[in-house]
Amino acid sequence: MSWTNVIGRVAFTNCDPLFHDLDSRWSILSAPPAWLTGHVLRKDCLTAPIPAADYAKHQDELMLLPNLGIVAMGAVGSVILFGSRDLNDMRDIALPSDSSTSKVLLQWLLEHKGLDPKCVETGPDLDSMLATCDGALLIGDRALNAAESYPELVRLDLGGEWTKVTQLPMVFGVFACRKDAPIEKISAIHNDLLSNYEEFNTNPEKKSLVIDQSASATGIDKIRMEHYFDNEVRNTLDEESQKGLLKFLKEVCKISEEPTWVSLEIQSE
Numbered sequence: 441m442s443w444t445n446v447i448g449r450v451a452f453t454n455c456d457p458l459f460h461d462l463d464s465r466w467s468i469l470s471a472p473p474a475w476l477t478g479h480v481l482r483k484d485c486l487t488a489p490i491p492a493a494d495y496a497k498h499q500d501e502l503m504l505l506p507n508l509g510i511v512a513m514g515a516v517g518s519v520i521l522f523g524s525r526d527l528n529d530m531r532d533i534a535l536p537s538d539s540s541t542s543k544v545l546l547q548w549l550l551e552h553k554g555l556d557p558k559c560v561e562t563g564p565d566l567d568s569m570l571a572t573c574d575g576a577l578l579i580g581d582r583a584l585n586a587a588e589s590y591p592e593l594v595r596l597d598l599g600g601e602w603t604k605v606t607q608l609p610m611v612f613g614v615f616a617c618r619k620d621a622p623i624e625k626i627s628a629i630h631n632d633l634l635s636n637y638e639e640f641n642t643n644p645e646k647k648s649l650v651i652d653q654s655a656s657a658t659g660i661d662k663i664r665m666e667h668y669f670d671n672e673v674r675n676t677l678d679e680e681s682q683k684g685l686l687k688f689l690k691e692v693c694k695i696s697e698e699p700t701w702v703s704l705e706i707q708s709e
Contacts, residue, residue, distance in 0.1 A: 441467055444625045448476045448488025450613065452580035453654040453665070454510050454518060454673045455489055457640035458633045460650045466629060472538035473579070473613060480616055486625055489613040491540035492685060496693035502616045503700045505630050509677040509685070510613030516599030517672040519612065520583045521546060522566060523575040523595040530595075532558040534569035534576045541612050541688075542579050542598060548692045549601050566590070581658045584668065588660065599672070608684035611677065617702065627704050637675050 449459050451470045459468060469476075469485045477494040479485050481501060489510055495502055512519075519542045523530055535543045547559065562569055566586050569576035575595065578586055587594050602610040615633075617626055639646050651669065655662040677685070689695050 443483045444486050444622055446485040447629055448479050448485040448490075450476065450489050450510070450580070452518070453584075453658055453660075453668075454580065455613075455675055456650055456654045457647075457669060458508070458637050458675050460636065460640070460646075460653070462636060463632050466632070474538055474540050477540075477616075480618060483618065486621060487615050487617040487629060490616045491542075492611050492614050492688055493540040493544045493693055495614050495616055495699070496689050496695045498616075499695060499697065499699065501619060503619055503621075503702045505615040505617065505626065505702050506704065507677050508615040508630070508633055508675060509611050509681065511609050511611050511674050511677060511681045511684075512599035512603070512672060513609040513674075513680075514600050514603045515597045515672055516610065516612070517587065517597065517668050518581070518583045519545075519577075519579050519598040520587055520594055521575055521577050521596040521598065522570065522586060522590065522593040524570055524593070525574045527553075527575070527595045528555065530555075530557045530574040532560060532573040532575070534562045534573040535559050536564035536577055536579060536582075537561055538564055539577075539579045542577060544692055545598050545602065545610070545688070546577055549596070549598065549605070552605060566593075581660075584660055584664075585658065588664065602684075602688075606684065606687055608687055609681045611681055611685040611688060614677075614685065619700070623702070623704070626702055630702075630704055634676075640669075 446467045448469045473491045476488040477490040599610045655665045
């Protein structure tokens with residue numbers, strides 16, 4: 441199959457509403473967020489929701505699709521710092537190897553608080569992380585599950601803290617494609633993903649099915665999963681989200697140029 445018919449997706453529930461029952465013309469490549477960047481750059485897939493921080497590193501090679509992303513306005517529930525000590529007392533923090541945005545965001549938030557614990561990259565397992573460090577950063581379904589199992593260890597929700605500091609949404613993931621990607625294919629997948637998300641938000645039967653399957657796959661309670669999709673994570677980029685993304689790229693990632701957005705004048709096939 442041609443790379444232009446392959447779509448990357450994060451191997452977490454945070455984009456299930458976009459990808460559930462996606463048109464069969466697309467093949468899905470599921471991977472951790474930080475891996476998806478390489479897949480896009482190597483032409484393993486047409487587009488994927490990559491970490492916003494990775495876009496900053498590769499902005500000369502990539503463009504962003506409008507309207508789509510992995511966004512939180514306030515607490516996100518799935519990007520969390522856990523700890524055996526209070527945040528102010530942490531001497532060291534274990535960072536997961538499967539993320540990019542959350543790591544640089546945490547370091548920026550720590551600097552904003554005047555804190556400077558040692559950060560060590562490890563595998564994303566809470567028990568082993570806390571066995572060697574005072575704090576542990578988890579993302580995705582691991583963070584959702586750990587927060588349910590160990591609420592007493594939750595020290596900081598990174599989405600909530602970002603919004604508290606900036607008064608803007610936090611964009612963790614952006615849909616990116618190579619600058620030489622065929623625009624007609626990009627337009628087609630863009631329309632299909634947006635249509636899927638609109639149906640999730642307007643069709644109660646579709647929404648219930650997605651929530652049931654996401655809850656079953658993660659072992660997370662359906663009520664908690666519904667709250668996650670309704671109040672914590674969303675998959676659309678509105679005007680405020682774009683402001684949040686620009687602030688993150690400029691202040692946290694230290695890039696000066698504006699992002700390059702795909703012009704979608706050509707409609708889907």
